[in-house]
Amino acid sequence: xxxxxxxxxxxxxxxxxxxxxxxxxxxxxxxxxxxxxxxxxxxxxxxxxxxxxxxxxxxxxxxxxxxxxxxxxxxxxxxxxxxxxxxxxxxxxxxxxxxxxxxxxxxxxxxxxxxxxxxxxxxxxxxxxxxxxxxxxxxxxxxxxxxxxxxxxxxxxxxxxxxxxxxxxxxxxxxxxxxxxxxxxxxxxxxxxxxxxxxxxxxxxxxxxxxxxxxxxxxxxxxxxxxxxxxxxxxxxxxxxxxxxxxxxxxxxxxxxxxxxxxxxxxxxxxxxxxxxxxxxxxxxxx
Numbered sequence: 361x362x363x364x365x366x367x368x369x370x371x372x373x374x375x376x377x378x379x380x381x382x383x384x385x386x387x388x389x390x391x392x393x394x395x396x397x398x399x400x401x402x403x404x405x406x407x408x409x410x411x412x413x414x415x416x417x418x419x420x421x422x423x424x425x426x427x428x429x430x431x432x433x434x435x436x437x438x439x440x441x442x443x444x445x446x447x448x449x450x451x452x453x454x455x456x457x458x459x460x461x462x463x464x465x466x467x468x469x470x471x472x473x474x475x476x477x478x479x480x481x482x483x484x485x486x487x488x489x490x491x492x493x494x495x496x497x498x499x500x501x502x503x504x505x506x507x508x509x510x511x512x513x514x515x516x517x518x519x520x521x522x523x524x525x526x527x528x529x530x531x532x533x534x535x536x537x538x539x540x541x542x543x544x545x546x547x548x549x550x551x552x553x554x555x556x557x558x559x560x561x562x563x564x565x566x567x568x569x570x571x572x573x574x575x576x577x578x579x580x581x582x583x584x585x586x587x588x589x590x591x592x593x594x595x596x597x598x599x600x601x602x603x604x605x606x607x608x609x610x611x612x613x614x615x616x617x618x619x620x621x622x623x624x625x626x627x628x629x630x631x632x633x634x635x636x637x638x639x640x641x642x643x644x645x646x647x
Contacts, residue, residue: 530611
């Protein structure tokens with residue numbers, strides 16, 4: 361039973377709202393649902409009564425909430441004791457991530473970093489997400505926010521922090537809201553030039569028997585949003601890229617339920633897993 365699972369359960373027990381808790385805990389609603397299901401299996405009892413309109417704690421859920429509160433409080437006390445020993449933790453840590461990740465995931469982290477470790481200096485470098493893994497391998501950065509792929513290097517550690525879905529975006533003027541209504545032979549497609557999104561999108565097209573009419577292959581998902589907003593085609597982009605795009609008002613987002621989401625996480629050399637600064641950064645994302 362993981363502390364993260366207990367934190368998710370406690371939050372859901374307070375909100376009784378899966379979407380609100382999923383957003384607050386940086387997971388997707390399906391991921392949250394799977395976590396709760398695993399807890400119920402471990403407890404051997406239903407913790408929530410769910411229907412289309414409401415979510416309620418069961419008697420077993422109320423008892424488990426008491427356990428979760430005590431366990432998490434005990435963990436905080438242990439962390440506080442350890443924190444007294446590490447209060448003077450200082451040094452410089454370099455972090456690389458995409459511009460989008462710096463907007464979507466870093467603000468809360470930086471607030472926590474300043475509050476808990478004011479003497480740690482964070483050097484932030486942003487750029488294309490495809491460079492994240494290479495920058496860690498080449499010792500250009502200590503830690504990076506990267507995307508996990510099947511070819512992820514074995515000598516790197518990966519700590520998942522979020523699950524990011526891909527969505528189809530079309531120009532607002534197209535007036536289409538359902539993916540089944542897309543006539544692919546009538547539309548140009550803006551594709552990513554590389555990276556995990558390209559692999560996932562190509563796989564989705566192959567599964568659906570679609571031969572996309574590629575208008576352009578571009579580097580950077582932000583550029584795909586801009587080109588679609590200009591009416592130059594349609595394309596798939598990560599939801600967090602769309603959420604942080606200045607052009608999002610000019611496109612329509614269409615859900616594709618069967619396209620694979622990707623895992624976003626912290627990436628660093630395995631040989632540095634016990635490095636105090638890296639461990640502090642990983643713990644901040646967990647808290």
